[in-house]
Amino acid sequence: MGVSSFSIATPPNPIEEEDESQNSSLLSSNKTQSVNQSQNPKKTIFFISLIIITCISLSVAIAFGFLYYSSIKNVSPSKSVSPSMAETARPLVKLSQPVVLLISTDGFRFGYQFKTPTPNIHRLIHNGTEADLGLIPVFPTLTFPNHYSIATGLYPAYHGIINNHFTYPGTGETFYMGSHDSKWWLGEPIWETVMNHGLKAATYFWPGSEVKKGSWNCSADMCKHFNGSVAFEERVDTVLKYFDLTSNEIPSFMTLYFEDPDAQGHKVGPDDPQITAAVAKVDKMIGRLIDGLEKRGVFEDVTIILVGDHGMVGTCDKKIIYVDDLSPWIEIPPTSVQTYTPVLSMYPPPGISAADTVAKMMEGLKSGKVDNGMNMRVFLKEDLPARLHYAASERIPPIIGLLEEGFKVEQKKTKRKECGGSHGYDNSYFSMRSIFIGHGPQFGRGVKVPSFENVEIYNLITSVLKIQGAPNNGTESFLKSILLPSS
Numbered sequence: 001m002g003v004s005s006f007s008i009a010t011p012p013n014p015i016e017e018e019d020e021s022q023n024s025s026l027l028s029s030n031k032t033q034s035v036n037q038s039q040n041p042k043k044t045i046f047f048i049s050l051i052i053i054t055c056i057s058l059s060v061a062i063a064f065g066f067l068y069y070s071s072i073k074n075v076s077p078s079k080s081v082s083p084s085m086a087e088t089a090r091p092l093v094k095l096s097q098p099v100v101l102l103i104s105t106d107g108f109r110f111g112y113q114f115k116t117p118t119p120n121i122h123r124l125i126h127n128g129t130e131a132d133l134g135l136i137p138v139f140p141t142l143t144f145p146n147h148y149s150i151a152t153g154l155y156p157a158y159h160g161i162i163n164n165h166f167t168y169p170g171t172g173e174t175f176y177m178g179s180h181d182s183k184w185w186l187g188e189p190i191w192e193t194v195m196n197h198g199l200k201a202a203t204y205f206w207p208g209s210e211v212k213k214g215s216w217n218c219s220a221d222m223c224k225h226f227n228g229s230v231a232f233e234e235r236v237d238t239v240l241k242y243f244d245l246t247s248n249e250i251p252s253f254m255t256l257y258f259e260d261p262d263a264q265g266h267k268v269g270p271d272d273p274q275i276t277a278a279v280a281k282v283d284k285m286i287g288r289l290i291d292g293l294e295k296r297g298v299f300e301d302v303t304i305i306l307v308g309d310h311g312m313v314g315t316c317d318k319k320i321i322y323v324d325d326l327s328p329w330i331e332i333p334p335t336s337v338q339t340y341t342p343v344l345s346m347y348p349p350p351g352i353s354a355a356d357t358v359a360k361m362m363e364g365l366k367s368g369k370v371d372n373g374m375n376m377r378v379f380l381k382e383d384l385p386a387r388l389h390y391a392a393s394e395r396i397p398p399i400i401g402l403l404e405e406g407f408k409v410e411q412k413k414t415k416r417k418e419c420g421g422s423h424g425y426d427n428s429y430f431s432m433r434s435i436f437i438g439h440g441p442q443f444g445r446g447v448k449v450p451s452f453e454n455v456e457i458y459n460l461i462t463s464v465l466k467i468q469g470a471p472n473n474g475t476e477s478f479l480k481s482i483l484l485p486s487s
């Protein structure tokens with residue numbers, strides 16, 4: 001398209017037209033007024049007096065308003081949209097070097113913080129920096145891909161954990177959540193980066209942290225192997241004990257992980273009282289942590305980053321697409337399918353190309369003859385929306401089906417009838433968002449920043465620790481938008 005066709009296609013700017021008409025009416029009223037003024041000087045004096053009185057009244061009102069809001073400001077923290085230009089990072093008081101504590105509360109959907117009183121989470125929010133409308137997970141919005149994206153700053157296609165479980169094409173080897181062989185885990189996780197710089201790291205559970213990789217050997221005292229039976233209190237207390245070490249022994253980077261409220265979310269969906277109780281429990285743990293840090297005099301020195309890996313949405317069996325229902329168009333054997341809900345990932349059936357498989361499946365889904373067929377779209381992975389970043393890995397099967405939120409896909413009809421919750425859907429769904437709260441010397445107080453993807457967090461941590469990170473998918477401009485400049 002040439003320049004001329006563009007200018008022809010561009011409609012006239014309605015705002016400009018509106019301004020013009022306003023200006024002309026103002027001009028005409030001024031003209032009328034000047035005529036009236038010259039004709040009646042008494043009226044002119046009256047109008048001038050009226051204007052002066054109005055100005056004085058307005059000034060008094062503004063002054064009182066200012067005083068009123070100034071007094072309110074002392075009671076509740078102010079909210080701004082970005083860090084103040086005048087504000088700089090606060091110096092460390094007790095610690096000799098920066099410490100980042102990265103906390104994950106699994107499946108903490110954005111909005112859960114309002115389900116029940118969460119005074120401790122809100123203390124961090126009011127005195128720290130929050131992603132205004134939540135943290136955006138990466139696709140697929142599943143636990144392992146997201147935790148490892150937070151740890152590496154890479155999208156799943158680049159860090160290799162493309163799903164919670166998958167089969168490596170060619171060899172037929174299977175990755176599952178307990179796979180600790182480093183060949184699966186690509187990229188450089190933050191604990192390895194920290195060690196590479198001669199600093200110490202300690203992980204109390206995090207997907208990928210048990211994997212020995214480069215300078216990270218997951219030593220018994222600094223790296224806990226996942227065990228869901230360990231009480232949350234014990235996890236918090238163990239992390240607190242690291243702050244009792246001598247200052248040069250305190251790890252510069254630590255993780256803490258709670259599997260709630262994800263566990264409850266799957267069982268009962270996001271709107272059940274069980275979720276409320278789980279959220280209250282997580283808040284209590286944050287309170288326990290804050291208390292412990294305060295007792296040690298380091299609460300204001302420690303950089304706390306509180307996140308979740310994804311959100312949660314309700315599911316019911318009436319919202320299911322059955323692969324077998326596509327058989328009039330194409331027979332898809334279970335052996336072709338790697339994962340069903342909430343991301344259909346599959347290989348073409350033997351003897352059919354991937355492109356033909358997609359075309360036939362879409363023909364069936366759009367026919368109106370497949371139950372809920374309009375709620376799934378099937379793509380060749382290279383044709384998926386680029387914003388999903390879900391193509392550049394041979395681990396990702398060639399055919400991907402995206403589901404509308406809350407829908408499920410299964411091979412065939414069963415008698416199972418149950419409702420619960422799920423995640424893993426397109427990361428553009430608001431229900432998949434989680435929380436981000438940053439609290440510490442380099443975070444402004446009571447600041448809200450626009451939502452961002454969790455691949456930005458790796459750079460955030462390296463920046464606070466003042467170390468050089470490995471190449472990743474984070475954006476350079478992001479740090480300036482969220483961290484206070486050094487004083």
Ligand SMILES: [Zn+2]
Nearest residue numbers: 106107143309
């Ligand atoms: Zn999760």
